[in-house]
Structure formats: C-alpha cells, structure tokens
Amino acid sequence: MDKLEEIMAHKREEISNRMRPVRESELERLGRLADQRPAFAKSLKRDGGLAVIAEIKRKSPSAGEIKILPEAAEQARLYYNAGADAMSILTDEKFFGGTLRDLWEVTDFISDAKRDIPCLRKDFMVHPLQVVEAAEAGASCILIIVRALTDDEIRPIHEAAQIAGLDALFEVHNEKEVERTLTHDPKIIGVNNRDLARFKTDLEFSERLIPMIPKDIIRISESGIFEPEDAHRARACGADAVLVGEALMRAENPEELISVFHDIDSV
Numbered sequence: 001m002d003k004l005e006e007i008m009a010h011k012r013e014e015i016s017n018r019m020r021p022v023r024e025s026e027l028e029r030l031g032r033l034a035d036q037r038p039a040f041a042k043s044l045k046r047d048g049g050l051a052v053i054a055e056i057k058r059k060s061p062s063a064g065e066i067k068i069l070p071e072a073a074e075q076a077r078l079y080y081n082a083g084a085d086a087m088s089i090l091t092d093e094k095f096f097g098g099t100l101r102d103l104w105e106v107t108d109f110i111s112d113a114k115r116d117i118p119c120l121r122k123d124f125m126v127h128p129l130q131v132v133e134a135a136e137a138g139a140s141c142i143l144i145i146v147r148a149l150t151d152d153e154i155r156p157i158h159e160a161a162q163i164a165g166l167d168a169l170f171e172v173h174n175e176k177e178v179e180r181t182l183t184h185d186p187k188i189i190g191v192n193n194r195d196l197a198r199f200k201t202d203l204e205f206s207e208r209l210i211p212m213i214p215k216d217i218i219r220i221s222e223s224g225i226f227e228p229e230d231a232h233r234a235r236a237c238g239a240d241a242v243l244v245g246e247a248l249m250r251a252e253n254p255e256e257l258i259s260v261f262h263d264i265d266s267v
Helices: 003-016 024-032 072-082 100-113 128-136 151-163 175-182 204-212 228-236 246-250 254-262
Strands: 051-056 086-090 119-122 141-145 167-172 188-192 218-222 241-244
Touching (some): 024 151, 051 254, 072 100, 086 100, 100 119, 128 141, 128 151, 141 151, 204 218, 204 228, 228 254
Parallel strands (some): 051 086, 167 188, 188 218
8 A cells, every 4th residue: 555545545534434415505605605715726826936835734754743833823924924825734634743723723814814815725635525624614725636536536526616616726646647637627736746655756747747737727836846946947847836835844934935936937
C-alpha cells in the first residue's frame, strides 16, 4: 500500500463514523450563502505575477513536524498581513496535524479582519458530507485529488460543491489524470509536484503537465516551491498561482517571500 492509499483508507474509515445522506436542499441553502464567502478562483487572477496560496500545515508524512502552532489563526494573521491571495488549511489530523476547527478559526479571523481572502479546505475528499462541512466552516473551495477517486466518486463531490457555491481544485499527478479532469469541466487544476505514492518532489511535474491544461482554466503549481527560482520555473511553464506550505510555515518573514513570488512574471 502506498502512502496515498494508506491516507485514503484511513479517511474512509474516519468519515464512516459520521456518514449520512446529504440532501440537495441542504446544499442549496449553503449555496444561497455563497456570496458571503470570497470567490477562490477569482482571487487567483492577478494582473501579472503569480498569485500565492499560503498554506497552514503543521506536519506532513514527508517533512515530519514543520511548526508547532497552537492556533491556526496565528499563522493566518501572518499570511493576511503578507498579502496572500488565498489560504489553504489542512484539516486532516492524523497525517497533517490539522482539524476542521482550524478552518473555522481562520475564516472567523478573516471575517473579523474584513478583507476578502478565500480559503481552501485541504483534505482528502471521499463524500459530499465533507463539502457541507467545508461550506459551513466558511471555505470557498475544496480539494479533489483525482488519483484518489474514480470518476463516479468525483461527480457527486463536485456537484455538491457547485450547488453549495464552492469552487473545486482538481489535483493531478500525470497526463491521464489531466485528461480525466478535463471531462469534469474544471475551473481550477493544480499540479502536485509531490508524488503522493512516495512523497518525493520534482517541479518537472508542473513543467510537463501545466502546458497540457487550457489557458482558460486556472493553473496552479503545488508543493516544492521554496525559492524564487522554483516560482520562476512554475511561472515559466504557465502557472497562474503557486501553493506554498512548508517554506512559508518555516519562514521568519512570510511577507518578504510572498512579495518576491508576487513579483515573478513569465520569463
């Protein structure tokens, strides 16, 4: 069993304890509240330069413990002051040290700060109930890992997100997954530079796959972005945004790093 399979097996078991049917009326009610949440896709459309999705991640299977963080809002405040275009909040506890409460804390902080910064619920989606949880917690977007799901599993999750007024970030790792994703009419596709089977990172994933994605779709390079040179490589192959976790979590001055990434245009 590779690491992603292990994580997905655990996630299916974890959610089984609270599994219930999700009614369309419930999703429609959440959808009527969608205008109270900032739009995720819209936030990533910058005039020149890269958009930055700043991630809150305490630990990972590859990096181990990254940062001791009693409250997620503490890190969100740094990202807010640094001018991040969006935030990604890990809500998986076992493997990444996050919780759904972290998402609530961050969206509450953003709401009180009165600046529209949308949040992605970064977790391993297996059921529309997780979409309901994301919307109720104030998220603007969910993650769909294409490799982890069949097309028949993707459809109800994506449909639930659309009805609830959430964007969906489709995450891909190879050419076949790009082709599969395009059949789902995505607005956002992220290329994960980390192979989730072995948790090894290589920006060649973005350089190979992003040019396959139509330019009217927002294209994100995820993972392995630590230095300006990494962001330059992502932008050069067509990325509209980068998702940065570990580098920003460890940075003494996230504002400086985000500013550098913002200034990177195509080369």
